[in-house]
Amino acid sequence: MASRRNRTIDMPAPYLRRIWLDPSGIADRAAYPFCLPFLRDDFELDFDRPITIIVGENGTGKSTLLEGIAVLAGYDEAGGGRGYRPVDHSNALEVMGGQLSQALRAGWLPKITSGWFFRAESFFSVARYLDEAARDAFSGPPPPDFLSHSHGEGFLRFFQERCQRQGIFIFDEPESALSPARQMEFLKLMRRMEKSTICQVVMATHSPMLMAYPGARLLRLSKHGLEPITVEQTDHYKVMREFCADPAGFVEGVMAE
């Protein structure tokens, strides 16, 4: 807690400006994570805005990419901040993406090491914990307004506390733990982080609502690499729109396939 550590660097986000693959750092092309199709020799990703959002189907390598970036930033690949160990993480299969960092190079302006890596699992635990805490707060007589605004505001406060200091914040599928109402709160949090000018966000999501954050750089990851995309062009949005137009017909159509 020396003042030097807490000193804010007087430059706006994004701090991580670019990452790229250095093929000479790859031990085995045939092994995970380097076998992932998007990791071609010329792979690179520029961060030109404070908020970068990555979409793509399960299995394309979104989480692997975030884990690689997290390790470059000095976080544990399993989640947390610098020097933190994750709360609850024991699945060995899920912690290998950090190996990617061995062959990943980064350009920073300047290099910062503050921030947090939120994995879906830790997000889930936090959200559940906040639900429990809200409920325990009512362990007296049943309250008349059990689900009052204080509930959602507690969630927002928790993340504001952690996410408005200077840093790079990596979110992997935060929507896993967020109902639609909570996703709206999360959008507001993102706006506050952006307005602070000292937060960089790199997020992977399946949620069209989070993808639609205005002013973010939205990229689709596929086996062909990363490409710019609009929310309306994503499969996630198209599926949702089709569903909304005719829920019963859509679901019947899916099941009749």
Next chain:
Amino acid sequence: MASKRNRTIDMPAPYLRRVWLDPSDIDDRTAYPFCLPFLRDEFELSFDRPITIIAGENGTGKSTLLEGIAVLAGFDEAGGGKGHQPVDHSNALEVMGGELSTALRASWLPKITNGWFFRAETFFSVARYLDAVGSDADFLSHSHGEGFMRFFQERCQRQGIFIFDEPESALSPARQMEFLKLMRRMEESTICQIVMATHSPMLMAYPGARLLRLSKYGLEPVTVEQTDHYKVMREFCADPVGFVEAVIEEWTPRRREADLF
């Protein structure tokens, strides 16, 4: 693995027909879980179809209710099947809902103890595991999703009661469509009962299910179009950018949350 254990009971689902609260067994009305507003003295839930889906905001008690039902069915409140311990579960804060079962009564026709309790966390781990296993194959091929379906078909087409808590946590829209197909196969088998809590309008829209909304006032029948989750999604789809801008700039928490929660 004696034949007696594996014998299929020749009756169709639903096997769990009704759960209700027995207020005489409540130790402390002011303590969790009995302080949950929906748990009034006359609380009951009838299962008249093979598939029952429960919607409702975070914190209303959906997970608590499922945990209580899971313990009645003989499962560990932390997830798994009869006699199974959950794969990875260490958060003590999350495992208290099973206490509800001490004051919950159930009628079965007949009593069965097969099945599985899938919590969101375990579902997540399984889905991630299947992604990892599939990840040196062909990434966007059908085989990837098919592996997911095979895994759950293997576990979910035997006779039993299957409790799913927010399965969508781990499912992209494409996977949710696969999950709908799995639900259909389970229903068509006639030997599977499903009790599911979800925030996903797509899963709520499963045809032929009994859809209920849990709020502090209790359980009430609802259509997917009536749920807040669907209304929000529909509004978003009509104008994604406009919707998000409005949420960020103009959202007054008190008014909006009064509508949503």
